[in-house]
Amino acid sequence: MEAVLFFVAAIGALGGAIGVIAMRNPFYGVLALIVHLFSLAVLFLLLTAAFVAAAQVVVYAGAVMVLYVFVVAYVGGGVESAWEPIPGQRFLAPLLGIALFVELAIAVLASSLLALGHDGPHVNPGFGDPAAIGYLLLEKFLIPFEASSMLLMLAAVGAIVLASRREGESA
Amino acid sequence: MSIEWYVVLSALLFATGAIGILLRRSPIVILLCLELMLNAGNLALVAFSRMVGNQQGQVFALVVMVVAACEVVVGLGLIVAIFRRKLPLDVDELRELRG
DSSP states (O other): OHHHHHHHHHHHHHHHHHHHHHOSSHHHHHHHHHHHHHHHHHHHHHTTOHHHHHHIIIIIIIIIHHHHHHHHHHHOOOOOOOOOSSTTHHHHHHHHHHHHHHHHHHHHHTSOOGGGGSOOOOOOTTTTSHHHHHHIIIIISHHHHHHHHHHHHHHHHHHHHHHSOOTTOOO | OOHHHHHHHHHHHHHHHHHHHHHOOOHHHHHHHHHHHHHHHHHHHHHHHHHHTOTHHHHHHHHHHHHHHHHHHHHHHHHHHHHHTTOOSOTTTOOGGGO
């Protein structure tokens, strides 16, 4: 059962990722990314990370993707020109990407981490649920938690400054 | 499923995102591919956290999510600013900083 779910979710995640890089229209790319994010949430559930999966669906597939859809609708999904400034970019880029994957796969499979080949240790039912993660965030990682809230506020202010309309600028 | 599968899938997703960044020229799609790479990193973090039976990796994944949200907000703000100035939305034509 777990294997079936894993392969379904893995195919969804990979298909969504390939959709993002293959779609000519950015709007369909955003939709493919939503598929990818939902599949990833299923994978997180399989890894007993319930809270991370919930946050993934609510924050990412909900809020962030709505932002993307708004901006794509505002900017207009123009189709990219076929002009290639770097000759052979179309063939070189996948080649470099495959080389990167081979390198990462060698690094993972040739590592001496014996635990990689197992399902992981048995964990208690509360592993990764909101209570456990919240306890960790507010007890052990309070300063990183506050720092990330600071970062969010700075990003919001920065976005307002960047996207605001300036004097003498026509809409 | 052994943890290897998750980690190899995460490597595959990361490489897919990297191909997208090298291949595409629209800044919006490049931001989407950055999301792919960050999410691949998240998957590896959660998988390793399961491997050692420790929840701290999941907290790390949540922090990565926060950083990704900030990156999206600033990136989309930049895209809107570029669009407002009627500049082309193509990373090969926006080459003023190339020197």
